[in-house]
Amino acid sequence: MSRAQTPDGVDRRRLRRVAAIATSLSALVATSIVAGPATASEASLSCALGRSDAHHSEGVDSWNGSYPRPAGTLDAVMVFLSFPDSEPVVRTKDLSADYFPATSHFFQRASYGRFRLRPTIKKKWVQMPHASTAYGIQRDWDSHQRADYLRDAVAAADSAVNFSRYDMVYFVADPDAPGVDSDATKVVNLDQPMRADNADLRRFVTVFEQSPPDRNVLAHETGHVFDLPDLYHRPESGNGDWDTHVGDWDLMGSQFGLAPDPFAWHKWKLGWLTDAQVDCAELTGATVHTLQTLSAPKVPGDKRRPRLLVVRTGPDRALAMEARGATGNDRSVCSEGILVYRVRSDLPSGSGPVQVLDGHPRTEACWGTSVYPPLADAPLGVGESLRDTEDGVRVQVVGRSTDGDWTVKVGGG
Known part of the structure; x- marks a missing residue:
């Protein structure tokens, strides 16, 4: 193949x-329809990016009432x-x-x-x-x-x-x-x-x-x-790989992806995750957070168990973290762990509003089934870390509990 x-x-x-x-x-x-009347959104946290006039903007502070x-x-x-x-x-x-x-x-x-x-x-x-x-x-x-x-x-x-x-x-x-x-x-x-x-x-x-x-x-x-953007990369010549931005992660990147469940950011935008299920971290200092696996089914007590961790890195950009595992829509996922990605609310559909960071840039995985093997093993496992050199944020996976929750340490430097 x-x-x-x-x-x-x-x-x-x-x-x-x-x-x-x-x-x-x-x-x-x-x-x-690029812009339309906004209605109040549940997203009122400090790390929530504002919706811009970009087509299918990734902003979560308001809802485009045209959709x-x-x-x-x-x-x-x-x-x-x-x-x-x-x-x-x-x-x-x-x-x-x-x-x-x-x-x-x-x-x-x-x-x-x-x-x-x-x-x-x-x-x-x-x-x-x-x-x-x-x-x-x-x-x-x-x-x-x-x-x-x-x-x-x-x-x-x-x-x-x-x-x-x-x-x-x-x-x-x-x-x-x-x-x-x-x-x-x-x-x-x-x-x-x-x-x-x-x-x-x-x-x-x-x-x-x-x-x-x-x-x-x-x-x-x-x-x-529902106002979600295309997340694939479009080569100018029409040739080349279309999956370099997000790989298998989120069906808005590739409908053939091994992990098609929408990003936690998209679930927040659509109202499927509430503010109580989102943790905000700061660029300064270091904080420890616990994340429930994104695709795990809802259980009693879910309302305040975070599934998304966000560090706002600019007026229209943020670093997001979520736990991906082999359940639900992601049952065919290639690798489990903490997925890290950048979000830009000022970039339109098809122009890279989401960029997955590769936790294992020297390796690839799942040849023959993954739409983009270099990002198939992007999530971080326990004891692993990465530093986003663009925004100066370090992400470290500290551990995983017996019930499957992940512990993440994040901070600047």
């Missing part, structure tokens, strides 16, 4: 190009689109099973039960008015053709779907239609919403995946619906 391929044998470079288009196509008729917040139950509808030039050969039942209940289970585990994604699956094909080849579906999708596609999809589905009942819309195209290109899968955000059933429709997840689809692809795209 070549390094350019995923564990499923899919070309990873192609997949990263797909992800890149989710950002690069956002400027024309269907454009990404639905994943709390409680959100309702989604999945609509399957066919075309006059192709009779579907796969059942919608089989296609829906590619995505649900796996995607709902992913978010239930990631949120510790705080968020439920409840899908309604429309079992009948909805036929589009034009051939699949008429829409020019591709990763460099013409904005006008893309807008035509969405308008036709909403109009065709309107008799079968009451759009006012749903927080999210997934349009899934017949994967075998000749004009369907899996590189075009993405979230489309509209500056000017469409109207249907007396509701404003601002956001769609357009799915063009083959069956079976890319692993965790729908969870990744749904993450964008």
